[in-house]
Amino acid sequence: MQIGEVIRKHRKLKSMTQEEMAKRLGVTAPAVNKWENSNSFPDITLLVPIARLLDITVDTLLSFQEELTPEELGSILRELTDMMKKEGYETVFQWAKKKIENYPNCEQLALQLAAALDGYHLMKQLPDSEKYDGYILECYRRGLESSEEGVRIQAAEMLYASYIRNEQYEKAEEYLQYFSIQNPNRKRKQAQIYAKTGRIQDASRTYEEILYAEYMVLSEVFYGLLALAMEEQDMERAHMLVEKQGELARLFEMSRYYEIVCGLELAAEEKDKEKALEIMEEMLSCVEEIGSMQQAPLYAHMKFKGLREEVLTEMKENLKNGLRDERFAFLKDDPRYLEFC
Known part of the structure; x- marks a missing residue:
């Protein structure tokens, strides 16, 4: 203030x-x-x-403060929104610029007001955009210097979008460094740049890598939800989750192994002897095909390392060792179970 x-x-x-x-x-x-x-x-x-x-x-x-409170920031943004309904763009722009000057250390304010001005300009398709673009971009760049990671990422998002919109793809690519390597948003934006610049193979591979990684995350989520449902003894929900996990594996063109493995946890919880043995038998028989997604059309542009015979043998032995877990003690007298183990 x-x-x-x-x-x-x-x-x-x-x-x-x-x-x-x-x-x-x-x-x-x-x-x-x-x-x-x-x-x-x-x-x-x-x-x-x-x-x-x-x-x-x-x-x-004397208002020696670095940041506005969320309430103060919200009040300024509401005032800007009200002005946009009544005043011309130049008046609104100058008002926002003055506000930013009054709080030179508040990157969040500069970022939010610049984004509002940018969006208003695009929505109205007003002429003379170059008259304002330089200042708006500078406000975004100020956000990159913030001590808050959220502000830095938001600023990078704005700069990326602005340069993509203006078909300045090399400039847009510069701002990907502000996103974590593990952030799917970074890979998605990189794929977008590949596609825009005619690197179709790279774009396809990158999108496929995102799909593959997201399957792994979603699969773990289903396992987590299944564990919680079984802990609460909500078996109806548990059966629904096992079914959904199988559908997920089919949708993402994973091997049959991934379609059925979740069901073994439920069969053990319910001590369903026949179901557990049926799933065990099928899991053991399809271990060799566990890498079949490497030939799936969905991942046609990805490069996988082939599974060596000794690796498959080791996986099968590990699976057998896992079947000896105490969860399956209710099967200990069954000859088929003893054979599997």
């Missing part, structure tokens, strides 16, 4: 009129009114008396 806004806010908090404040400070009521409307500023010798009168520090009076 500017000094006038601070004076008005804290004067009202003390239920003091402008006349009362003026009398206490030995000035006129119009002088206080001018301060509060930012038409003039208090004399430097009055700063300490004003701060004492309002029960605040001089730092607070």
Whole structure:
């Protein structure tokens, strides 16, 4: 807030009129009114008396703060939105620019106001965009210097979108460094640049890598949900989750092994002897095909390392060892189970 806004806010908090404040400070009521409307500023010798009168520090009076509160930021954005409905773009732009200048250390404010101006300009398809673009981009770049990761990523998003929109793909690519290597958004944006610049094979491979990685995440999520459902003894939900996990594996063209493996957990929980043995038998028989997704059309552009025979043998032995777990103790007298193990 500017000094006038601070004076008005804290004067009202003390239920003091402008006349009362003026009398206490030995000035006129119009002088206080001018301060509060930012038409003039208090004399430097009055700063300490004003701060004492309002029960605040001089730092607070002079608005020495790095960040706005969420409430203050929201209030400014609402004011900007209201202005957009009534004023021309130039007036709104200059108002926003002045606000940003009043809070030079608040990257969040600069970012939010710049994004609003950018969006308003695009929505209205106003002419002379180059007149404003430079300033808006500079506000976005300021966000890259923020100590808050969320602000930096949001600024990078805005810059990426702006350069993609203007078909400046090399510039857009520069801002991918602000996203984590593990962030699917980074890979998706990289694939978009590949596609826009005619690198179709690279774009296809990158999109496929995202699909493959997302399957692994979603599969773990289903396992987690299944464990919770079984813990709560909600077996109807557990059966639904096993079915969905199988559909997920089919949708992502994973091997039959991944379609059925989740069901073994449920069969063990329910001590369903026939179902457990049926799934065990099928799992053991399709271990050799566990890498079949490597030939799936969905992943045609990805390069996989082939599974060597010794690796498959080791996987099968590990599976057999897993079947000896105490969860399957209810099968210990079954000859088929003993054969599997």
